[in-house]
Amino acid sequence: MEAPPVTVMPVTGGTINMMEYLLQGSVLDQALESLLHRLRGLCDNMEPETFTDHELVYLLKGQQGNPFILRARRSLSHPTAPWHLRYLGQPEVGDKSRHALVRNCVDVAASHSLPEFLNEMGFRMDHEFVANGHVFRKGAMKVVVTKLSRILVPGNTENTERLSLSYLVELSVLAPAGQDTVSEDMRSFAEQLKPLVHLEKIDPSKQRH
Amino acid sequence: MSGGPAVRVSIESSCEKQVQEVALDGTETYVPPLSMSQNLAKLAQRIDFSQGSDSEEDGAEGEPRDREWGKQEPEEEEGTLKFQPSLWPWDSVRNNLRSALTEMCVLHDVLSVVKEKKYMALDPVSQDPTAGKTPQVFQLISKKKSLATAAQLLLKGAEKLSKSVAENQENRRQRDFNSELLRLRSQWKLRKVGDKILGDLSYRSAGSLFPHHGTFEVIKNTDIDLDKKIPEDYCPLDVQIPSDLEGSAYIKVSIQKQAPDIGDLGTVNLFRRQPKTKAGTQPWHVKLEAAQNVLLCKEIFAQLSREAVQIKSQIPHIVVKNQIISQPFPGLQLSISLCHSTGEKKNHRASPEKPKPDDHLYVLEHNLHQMMREFHKQQLSSVVMPHPASAPFGHKRLRLAGPLAYDKAEISNLQQNEGLLEKIIKQAKHIFLRSRTARTIDSLASRIEDPQIQAHWSNINDVYESSVKVLITSQGYEQICNSCQNIKNGLQFTNSEVYKHKNT
Numbered sequence: 069m070e071a072p073p074v075t076v077m078p079v080t081g082g083t084i085n086m087m088e089y090l091l092q093g094s095v096l097d098q099a100l101e102s103l104l105h106r107l108r109g110l111c112d113n114m115e116p117e118t119f120t121d122h123e124l125v126y127l128l129k130g131q132q133g134n135p136f137i138l139r140a141r142r143s144l145s146h147p148t149a150p151w152h153l154r155y156l157g158q159p160e161v162g163d164k165s166r167h168a169l170v171r172n173c174v175d176v177a178a179s180h181s182l183p184e185f186l187n188e189m190g191f192r193m194d195h196e197f198v199a200n201g202h203v204f205r206k207g208a209m210k211v212v213v214t215k216l217s218r219i220l221v222p223g224n225t226e227n228t229e230r231l232s233l234s235y236l237v238e239l240s241v242l243a244p245a246g247q248d249t250v251s252e253d254m255r256s257f258a259e260q261l262k263p264l265v266h267l268e269k270i271d272p273s274k275q276r277h
Numbered sequence: 278m279s280g281g282p283a284v285r286v287s288i289e290s291s292c293e294k295q296v297q298e299v300a301l302d303g304t305e306t307y308v309p310p311l312s313m314s315q316n317l318a319k320l321a322q323r324i325d326f327s328q329g330s331d332s333e334e335d336g337a338e339g340e341p342r343d344r345e346w347g348k349q350e351p352e353e354e355e356g357t358l359k360f361q362p363s364l365w366p367w368d369s370v371r372n373n374l375r376s377a378l379t380e381m382c383v384l385h386d387v388l389s390v391v392k393e394k395k396y397m398a399l400d401p402v403s404q405d406p407t408a409g410k411t412p413q414v415f416q417l418i419s420k421k422k423s424l425a426t427a428a429q430l431l432l433k434g435a436e437k438l439s440k441s442v443a444e445n446q447e448n449r450r451q452r453d454f455n456s457e458l459l460r461l462r463s464q465w466k467l468r469k470v471g472d473k474i475l476g477d478l479s480y481r482s483a484g485s486l487f488p489h490h491g492t493f494e495v496i497k498n499t500d501i502d503l504d505k506k507i508p509e510d511y512c513p514l515d516v517q518i519p520s521d522l523e524g525s526a527y528i529k530v531s532i533q534k535q536a537p538d539i540g541d542l543g544t545v546n547l548f549r550r551q552p553k554t555k556a557g558t559q560p561w562h563v564k565l566e567a568a569q570n571v572l573l574c575k576e577i578f579a580q581l582s583r584e585a586v587q588i589k590s591q592i593p594h595i596v597v598k599n600q601i602i603s604q605p606f607p608g609l610q611l612s613i614s615l616c617h618s619t620g621e622k623k624n625h626r627a628s629p630e631k632p633k634p635d636d637h638l639y640v641l642e643h644n645l646h647q648m649m650r651e652f653h654k655q656q657l658s659s660v661v662m663p664h665p666a667s668a669p670f671g672h673k674r675l676r677l678a679g680p681l682a683y684d685k686a687e688i689s690n691l692q693q694n695e696g697l698l699e700k701i702i703k704q705a706k707h708i709f710l711r712s713r714t715a716r717t718i719d720s721l722a723s724r725i726e727d728p729q730i731q732a733h734w735s736n737i738n739d740v741y742e743s744s745v746k747v748l749i750t751s752q753g754y755e756q757i758c759n760s761c762q763n764i765k766n767g768l769q770f771t772n773s774e775v776y777k778h779k780n781t
Binding site for chain 1: 468481482483484657658661662663664665666667668669670673676677678679680681
């Protein structure tokens with residue numbers, strides 16, 4: 069039995085340097101059934117999965133302008149599942165011909181004491197919401213159809229109010245940096261959903277008013 | 278007038294819209310012109326329903342009927358109508374419709390009362406006897422004519438029906454492209470790209486990770502000569518499969534006793550199996566199924582060879598061309614080879630060194646297929662779906678490794694550490710051990726006569742374990758003393774438990 073190798077160099081690559089490729093779109097409530105039907109046919113053959121999640125967005129205001137944002141998300145339908153902490157970087161301003169939004173992404177699973185931990189670290193909760201909908205996958209691609217709801221009383225996830233009459237559709241892939249074939253595959257998949265929903269890259273920084 | 282400059286006189290039409298009011302600062306507000314619905318209402322008001330296309334008598338009749346059957350309300354309303362003509366433009370229309378409804382109701386009531394024949398009866402009006410009977414010949418001729426017209430109509434309808442039935446039959450026989458395409462689509466995945474129809478025959482949507490694209494193209498079979506008779510097996514649709522998936526393949530697994538001869542490696546290319554085609558299946562179905570089988574065999578072999586190279590074991594596995602050779606026991610050789618025949622070469626018929634057809638272990642080949650499909654299914658299991666939805670894909674238990682601080686031993690327990698090759702080697706070892714145990718017991722039983730040895734092999738076995746019950750009895754004393762042994766063929770060794778029964 070040989071001893072496991074001990075590395076002294078810092079760990080780079082692997083799951084640390086993952087990029088998220090993202091395409092977003094939306095459909096009205098009336099069109100949801102046909103979209104789900106279509107996705108059921110196009111994606112991998114599994115039982116359709118629904119989810120109900122509660123997401124909290126934490127901000128750390130430093131001396132500089134931009135606050136540091138962390139997203140903590142837990143599943144309301146699977147209460148024993150670990151929390152998911154996510155950091156999303158700025159979108160890469162690479163060539164304009166890239167079809168998907170690319171940004172640095174760090175995903176960490178955390179235990180149920182995450183909110184207290186973040187509070188102790190100095191983060192303050194900015195806003196929270198409840199998301200429910202359906203999840204599909206095709207190979208490495210994940211398609212999420214979400215209905216977002218606003219929480220009226222902080223901390224109470226029962227009392228929610230829908231934000232809009234539409235569903236948000238997101239197509240995302242987690243891949244190591246530098247793989248541009250991923251965006252090609254995403255674009256061809258988005259083409260197949262074309263008349264029902266238009267998935268395109270939406271720059272979040274351009275959304276601020 | 279002379280001398281003065283010519284005066285320009287301009288003529289303009291008067292303002293067509295009526296001025297409703299003039300505001301204090303001089304702007305004029307016009308009466309807005311009637312919209313389409315208002316115009317229609319105005320015209321509808323001018324319709325006089327009581328004036329039919331016949332004559333004024335009907336109109337005159339209509340009025341007393343109105344007064345007789347009409348209720349008080351419409352009369353009042355008609356009265357008020359004279360005073361306020363612009364009360365409601367559809368009013369007269371409404372009234373006329375209501376009176377018509379009243380008359381219909383009365384007619385309906387009269388008819389229902391007459392039907393009962395208790396309170397009212399209908400008598401035919403006596404006809405004028407001087408009208409005279411029409412001559413019989415005339416009646417006959419008129420009946421004949423009407424029957425002929427009826428017969429004509431029926432014949433025309435029957436002709437149309439028979440023509441459409443014949444057309445249907447013809448179509449079905451011809452099996453046109455679209456109906457065939459529909460049938461293809463009910464069994465295989467198709468999509469349209471540009472003007473080409475492409476399909477997917479890979480297992481990727483079933484969970485496979487093999488990088489082959491598995492795309493086939495559907496083409497219309499147009500090389501048919503319409504003058505000649507259409508052949509029986511004509512199909513208007515043809516599929517074009519990728520060139521490396523042509524023919525048919527299978528995985529040959531065999532156990533040999535001799536030590537591997539270096540010169541013999543990589544020469545296994547014998548193909549002796551012809552796939553049976555069921556009558557009634559379309560040629561494209563047979564082709565696509567064969568191509569899918571070839572793809573699965575390639576995937577299995579690729580996975581096995583990858584593991585053979587990567588996994589370290591005491592006796593290294595040899596991978597040569599399309600054959601993997603490993604030694605489960607010293608002196609025993611397990612060879613797994615991918616036999617792919619494109620179906621064109623016929624020169625293998627005359628090969629002298631034909632291996633025994635019993636050499637191939639069908640069970641292990643079936644198990645390989647089964648394990649590969651199980652691996653596919655695992656990829657698709659919902660255990661992989663993330664909750665919360667933003668988490669990356671991955672095994673559910675592995676996601677708990679971080680929060681619950683698993684150490685390396687626990688993590689390696691969660692992950693699947695046995696590959697396809699190891700599993701198949703274990704199964705091959707078990708098969709060999711089982712056959713050797715059976716032979717040993719049988720030879721002992723035939724050699725030793727004094728205590729009788731009987732062996733009962735259990736039918737219900739595992740791939741890694743079999744069980745046999747050995748009964749050792751003395752002739753004539755079976756009731757008194759016998760011993761029975763349960764031998765379980767584990768993987769490397771044989772367990773035996775001995776029970777002794779004594780009858781006092």
